[in-house]
Amino acid sequence: MAIRFEEIPSPCYVLDEAALRINLEILRLVREAAGVEIICALKGFAFWHAFPMLAGYLDGATASSLNEARLIAEEMGVEAHTYCPVYEEESFDTLLMYSKHLTFNSLSQYQRFFPRVRQSGKAVSMGLRINPEYSEVETDLYNPALPDSRLGMTREQCGASLPEGIEGLHFHALCENGSDVLERTLQAVEAKFGDWIRQVRWVNMGGGHWITQDGYDVERLVRILKNFRQRYPNLESVILEPGEAVGLHTGYLVSTVCDVLPRKDFHIAMLDVSFACHMPDCIEMPYKPVILGARDPKPGDRFVYRMGGNSCLAGDYMGMGDYAFDEPLEIGEKVIFDDMIHYTMVKTTFFNGVRHPSIAVWTERDELEMLRTFDYEDYKRKLS
Ligand SMILES: Cc1ncc(COP(=O)(O)O)c(C=O)c1O
CATH class of the missing domain: 3.20.20.10 (Alanine racemase)
Structure with missing residues (x-):
């Protein structure tokens, strides 16, 4: 069962129910055996x-x-x-x-x-x-x-x-x-x-x-x-x-390229999500998350991108390494971060007032169920 990412609005965390069930089966096995x-x-x-x-x-x-x-x-x-x-x-x-x-x-x-x-x-x-x-x-x-x-x-x-x-x-x-x-x-x-x-x-x-x-x-x-x-x-x-x-490995953060900034040896893909606000462990740990369809750059790669977040924090970008793609990234194209369910939603902030990603599940019936979207009132209610 493959998630149809084209059906998922951006930005959005999406939990893969089938993947969660696999983890739960493993945990139950340990419980019972031990x-x-x-x-x-x-x-x-x-x-x-x-x-x-x-x-x-x-x-x-x-x-x-x-x-x-x-x-x-x-x-x-x-x-x-x-x-x-x-x-x-x-x-x-x-x-x-x-x-x-x-x-x-x-x-x-x-x-x-x-x-x-x-x-x-x-x-x-x-x-x-x-x-x-x-x-x-x-x-x-x-x-x-x-x-x-x-x-x-x-x-x-x-x-x-x-x-x-x-x-x-x-x-x-x-x-x-x-x-x-x-x-x-x-x-x-x-x-x-x-x-x-x-x-x-x-x-x-x-x-x-x-x-x-x-x-x-x-x-x-x-x-x-x-x-x-x-x-x-x-x-x-x-x-x-x-x-x-x-x-672990139960879902994704779906984002979109909003701008592409040329630099000397690579481009910066400016996204509609923030590392600081929506993937803070990437900065705190720090670690380089997997992006579907991308790999670590090697010499000679033509389409190399650094991922930039949408807050004004100078360090809101993936500083642990750039990503190589087979084709150039276009504005409007989706960038999908793997393994973004644990320690993400529980840690997000409204810093800069940036839009909070929606929360959805990809159900075991093979369809998208949107659970929660965030708006101005959510941002305002957190402040006074
Ligand atoms: C007391 C305590 N229990 C459980 C956990 C969960 O740890 P993990 O998510 O790494 O399994 C933590 C994480 O910080 C913790 O502090």
């Missing part, structure tokens, strides 16, 4: 139109804010596994109502909010985020286990005994990693926190498991998880909370 729970991290994938589909494959979702927890309740119909770096006085009780697990980032947050949980009478299982001080993440921006990290507690910061009422441990120290990295990270976690793991009911291994990426060693993951569960028979649940692995 006997673990897999929940979706909304920070990476909050495409809520697809939540009913997710519900058939996953065990729920994880929230990092009140808004995410409410979205999970409203659109997935389940209570969230919640972890926020800080909880706030005013919103805590509401957040509690939406949550089944609640993880604290520090002992002071635990001390401050634990009594509120007890008083509420709500059945919430409480956990602590631990920092194993081990991570193979290469980009510092995405490495929660750097020295003096503000995310989670090292064993030294934790104190000797497990605080009263704590039933779970949560670590997140991976980013786009293979199961070999999980294996080594687990060794560090167990070396530091093994005695506590024996005392709790659940362990949440965070996200960053690149399970649906080509070449990911799923069998090894299943083996690691099964062995872990055997080592700690006290655990009632082992949880993974990927975001990227849910949305």
Whole structure:
């Protein structure tokens, strides 16, 4: 089933439902084979139109804010596994109502909010985020286990005994990693926190498991998880909370060439989308996204283009490399960025007031369903 891009108005994010189902099948396979729970991290994938589909494959979702927890309740119909770096006085009780697990980032947050949980009478299982001080993440921006990290507690910061009422441990120290990295990270976690793991009911291994990426060693993951569960028979649940692995390779950002600027050795294709506003990870990570029908330039290529965004930010262009095409790019022609579903819509801004791409799905019935378009009122309502 091939998406008919000519039917998709630009600019537009388009989720390929069939591709999402393939990811979900893989995740379900891991869940069942390893006997673990897999929940979706909304920070990476909050495409809520697809939540009913997710519900058939996953065990729920994880929230990092009140808004995410409410979205999970409203659109997935389940209570969230919640972890926020800080909880706030005013919103805590509401957040509690939406949550089944609640993880604290520090002992002071635990001390401050634990009594509120007890008083509420709500059945919430409480956990602590631990920092194993081990991570193979290469980009510092995405490495929660750097020295003096503000995310989670090292064993030294934790104190000797497990605080009263704590039933779970949560670590997140991976980013786009293979199961070999999980294996080594687990060794560090167990070396530091093994005695506590024996005392709790659940362990949440965070996200960053690149399970649906080509070449990911799923069998090894299943083996690691099964062995872990055997080592700690006290655990009632082992949880993974990927975001990227849910949305990986499930869709596109469709854009259009609005202008072509000649430069000495190449041209700049000015698009109706912005790297800064609509594909921010390309600048933050940074990385060079795939464009359908384009390749990396080689000497002698005639039609070489640099992709330029439509905001005034000087750095709003693809600085990680240009693109070669077989034919010249024309004004009005579509440029389709691959793999633009996870960590895009959740991070977009209205900077410069540039038009926000619409949101659509290419359904399993092989047709376009437009879900959302944005207008001036959306821009204005965000400001005051
Ligand atoms: C605590 C936590 N859990 C889960 C995730 C999801 O990670 P990923 O989308 O890389 O799987 C993140 C990402 O930052 C996170 O911080």
